[in-house]
Amino acid sequence: MATxxxxxxxxxxxxxxxxxxxxxxxxLMVRRFRQSKLSVAALFVLGVMYLFMxxxxxxxxxxxxxxxxxxxxxxxxxxxxxxxxxxxxxxKQELDQEKFQWVYTIDTSTIYPIRFFVQGYEYRFxxxxxxxxxxxxxxxxxDVNARIFLWGxxxxxxxxxxxxxxxxxxxxTLGFFGVFLFVIIGSIVGTASGYFGGVLDNLxxxxxxLIRSFPDLPLYMALAAALPLNVSITVRYFLITxxxxxxxxxxxxxxxxxxxxxxxxxxxxxxxxxAGAGHWHVITHHLIPNAMSHIVVVAMLAIPGSxxxxxxxxxLGLGILPPAVSWGILLRDAQTVQAVVTxxxxxxxxxxxxxxxxxxxxxxxxxxxxVDPYA
Amino acid sequence: METARxxxxxxxxxxxxxxxxxxxxxxxxxxxRVTGYVKAVDGIDFYIKKGETLGLVGExxxxxxxxxxxxxxxxxxxxxxxxxxxxxxxKVDLAKLKRSQLKQVRPNMQIIFQDPxxxxxxxxxxxxxxxxxxxxxxxxxxxxxxDRVAELLQxxxxxPENMTRYPHAFSGGQRQRIxxxxxxxxxxxxxVCDEPVSALDVSIQAQVLNLLEDLQSKYDLTxxxxxxxxxxxxxxxxxxxxxxxxxxxxxxxxDSLYYHPKHPYTEALLAAIPKPDPRRRTRPVKLPGDxxxxxxxxxxxxxxxxxxxxxxxxxxxxxxxxxxxxEHWVACHFAEELQLQGVTRLSEIPVIELPRRQAPAPAPTAxxxx
Numbered sequence: 001m002a003t004x005x006x007x008x009x010x011x012x013x014x015x016x017x018x019x020x021x022x023x024x025x026x027x028l029m030v031r032r033f034r035q036s037k038l039s040v041a042a043l044f045v046l047g048v049m050y051l052f053m054x055x056x057x058x059x060x061x062x063x064x065x066x067x068x069x070x071x072x073x074x075x076x077x078x079x080x081x082x083x084x085x086x087x088x089x090x091x092k093q094e095l096d097q098e099k100f101q102w103v104y105t106i107d108t109s110t111i112y113p114i115r116f117f118v119q120g121y122e123y124r125f126x127x128x129x130x131x132x133x134x135x136x137x138x139x140x141x142x143d144v145n146a147r148i149f150l151w152g153x154x155x156x157x158x159x160x161x162x163x164x165x166x167x168x169x170x171x172x173t174l175g176f177f178g179v180f181l182f183v184i185i186g187s188i189v190g191t192a193s194g195y196f197g198g199v200l201d202n203l204x205x206x207x208x209x210l211i212r213s214f215p216d217l218p219l220y221m222a223l224a225a226a227l228p229l230n231v232s233i234t235v236r237y238f239l240i241t242x243x244x245x246x247x248x249x250x251x252x253x254x255x256x257x258x259x260x261x262x263x264x265x266x267x268x269x270x271x272x273x274x275a276g277a278g279h280w281h282v283i284t285h286h287l288i289p290n291a292m293s294h295i296v297v298v299a300m301l302a303i304p305g306s307x308x309x310x311x312x313x314x315x316l317g318l319g320i321l322p323p324a325v326s327w328g329i330l331l332r333d334a335q336t337v338q339a340v341v342t343x344x345x346x347x348x349x350x351x352x353x354x355x356x357x358x359x360x361x362x363x364x365x366x367x368x369x370x371v372d373p374y375a
Numbered sequence: 376m377e378t379a380r381x382x383x384x385x386x387x388x389x390x391x392x393x394x395x396x397x398x399x400x401x402x403x404x405x406x407x408r409v410t411g412y413v414k415a416v417d418g419i420d421f422y423i424k425k426g427e428t429l430g431l432v433g434e435x436x437x438x439x440x441x442x443x444x445x446x447x448x449x450x451x452x453x454x455x456x457x458x459x460x461x462x463x464x465x466k467v468d469l470a471k472l473k474r475s476q477l478k479q480v481r482p483n484m485q486i487i488f489q490d491p492x493x494x495x496x497x498x499x500x501x502x503x504x505x506x507x508x509x510x511x512x513x514x515x516x517x518x519x520x521x522d523r524v525a526e527l528l529q530x531x532x533x534x535p536e537n538m539t540r541y542p543h544a545f546s547g548g549q550r551q552r553i554x555x556x557x558x559x560x561x562x563x564x565x566x567v568c569d570e571p572v573s574a575l576d577v578s579i580q581a582q583v584l585n586l587l588e589d590l591q592s593k594y595d596l597t598x599x600x601x602x603x604x605x606x607x608x609x610x611x612x613x614x615x616x617x618x619x620x621x622x623x624x625x626x627x628x629x630d631s632l633y634y635h636p637k638h639p640y641t642e643a644l645l646a647a648i649p650k651p652d653p654r655r656r657t658r659p660v661k662l663p664g665d666x667x668x669x670x671x672x673x674x675x676x677x678x679x680x681x682x683x684x685x686x687x688x689x690x691x692x693x694x695x696x697x698x699x700x701x702e703h704w705v706a707c708h709f710a711e712e713l714q715l716q717g718v719t720r721l722s723e724i725p726v727i728e729l730p731r732r733q734a735p736a737p738a739p740t741a742x743x744x745x
Binding site (some may be wrong): 266267273281286290 | 560
């Protein structure tokens with residue numbers, strides 16, 4: 001019995017080793033990645049966040065930009081259990097004459113039930129299908145102030161939960177596309193620089209040094225300030241992506257150049273040239289595939305920085321502009337100590353930002369370990 | 376070269392290298408100005424006849440590998456001619472061809488590398504690696520490509536089922552076989568073997584060498600065999616060329632080079648071959664000093680500072696590589712006069728009686744199958 005139990009795991013391990021040579025490298029990487037529990041957890045967290053982002057309009061109970069003078073700085077709504085399942089109480093709004101603040105008192109006389117899959121404002125599901133269906137909503141007569149603010153409301157009475165969901169559509173994607181763009185630029189320029197060498201290499205490296213010698217923040221600010229203001233949200237979104245990419249590519253281009261230099265001198269590249277391969281074949285079959293794992297890691301680790309950068313620019317008023325929302329815009333409401341002390345729920349976007357950046361970093365670490373499965 | 380041509384053997388010559396030079400610029404300073412050259416290959420002449428194996432030996436850094444790679448135009452030569460007798464085009468000077476023109480000649484000259492680990496792309500399967508030359512040249516595709524790859528793998532002793540595996544699943548010897556299969560793919564005439572067994576275990580070395588010999592007789596291949604292991608070179612080569620600091624100092628058929636060396640450097644190299652029998656320890660010919668830097672070689676004969684036979688003329692004049700009879704080429708002013716020590720023939724070694732403590736040792740012939 002003891003021997004059988006002792007041999008079983010060894011046999012299983014042997015089986016795992018056996019197919020190592022047969023499966024493609026990316027499968028090995030997936031296998032290695034799974035061993036890092038923290039990274040898998042981070043991937044799960046990010047998956048949930050991106051799911052919420054995609055389904056944002058469906059999940060959000062209210063429109064992100066509709067003002068409600070009855071509920072400025074309304075606190076997160078307390079959910080109670082009523083006769084028809086979960087529900088909320090109505091709110092009574094009073095002005096505190098001394099502090100000059102709105103004070104809300106809960107009217108416990110009636111419970112307004114929370115209903116699921118209700119009709120609400122109209123939106124386009126996934127950007128295409130027109131729909132009015134929402135995950136949840138409160139059933140209440142129009143003259144009663146009973147709105148559900150899961151994460152409270154801002155100074156205009158807008159639902160923070162809906163605004164965070166809407167803002168994630170900018171904050172979680174803009175950094176992503178920025179990185180995507182600079183990965184493409186950086187890979188192409190880096191490969192050209194490393195592979196062809198000579199004058200071209202020298203020129204590219206000097207340009208990179210020039211760009212990198214500028215202090216980062218003023219350069220971003222100058223670039224962002226140069227963007228036209230009277231353009232649509234989509235165009236501005238795209239332009240900010242470009243701003244992030246314009247500076248971000250330099251580091252990647254250098255690293256890709258170094259990798260390409262090493263792979264160019266490898267014997268398998270020489271073998272391909274000896275067989276008559278042209279530049280294109282060498283680059284696409286030997287240089288890029290080998291540099292790819294490195295590029296992926298750099299990209300993964302650059303995404304959190306890029307997301308933070310977009311937030312910073314929007315916070316400073318240089319990125320996305322109101323009425324569009326991003327997490328950076330939401331954070332502008334939490335600028336003052338007074339706001340933070342009195343209305344702490346305004347800091348929820350910060351918590352989400354921290355979770356996102358942390359998760360991307362953990363994911364990046366896992367990917368970095370996984371791309372070298374033989375190590 | 377002249378003698379070969381005079382003897383009317385010009386047709387037998389597959390590759391003739393004349394005055395080949397490969398200098399690498401040394402750049403220094405902020406403006407990366409060229410301040411000198413590493414003369415890795417400094418004007419060498421040799422020829423390889425069809426179907427033979429020319430061993431190219433020398434110390435580390437003497438330019439052996441650079442020579443091999445320059446011949447294949449993996450490096451561009453600084454000067455000289457590389458005349459290759461292409462079966463389709465006829466004699467061409469590879470040194471003058473452009474990249475696009477080279478593509479036609481390339482299938483006939485391939486290379487096997489020293490390092491079985493860096494010579495196979497870890498991202499490609501064995502099938503893709505071996506099939507790559509075929510795909511590049513557009514020789515075969517689809518099922519025909521697969522069949523050819525399977526055939527090649529079988530030829531080098533790898534089971535064709537392994538086609539879908541990745542290089543890291545194979546041992547060093549197997550990887551080297553895969554590299555050989557890739558070199559064979561385009562049916563080349565000349566294969567440059569760049570230290571193909573140096574990175575392998577001794578037992579695996581023998582297997583790979585035997586494979587190379589079998590393939591040579593089967594496909595009528597010609598090898599330029601670059602190595603630093605003199606026993607390996609003796610085993611596989613028909614003729615041997617000895618290099619010293621970017622220059623060929625001696626070239627002759629294997630027997631006369633090993634048993635009757637004419638260059639003092641060859642003598643020193645041969646004396647350094649380790650002898651497996653401790654009772655036959657010899658005192659190696661001591662070479663004073665170090666190998667000179669190819670960036671700053673000495674005057675005259677490059678070997679003169681370390682040569683115990685050196686005279687005044689050696690400091691002043693660089694001896695040309697000349698034929699002293701029977702295609703024995705030497706670059707030494709005193710090649711005819713010197714009486715140099717080669718290796719001892721196996722038959723000349725006195726048989727020593729073993730002590731009778733134990734059963735008689737097995738017959739020596741059984742130990743090394745051909």
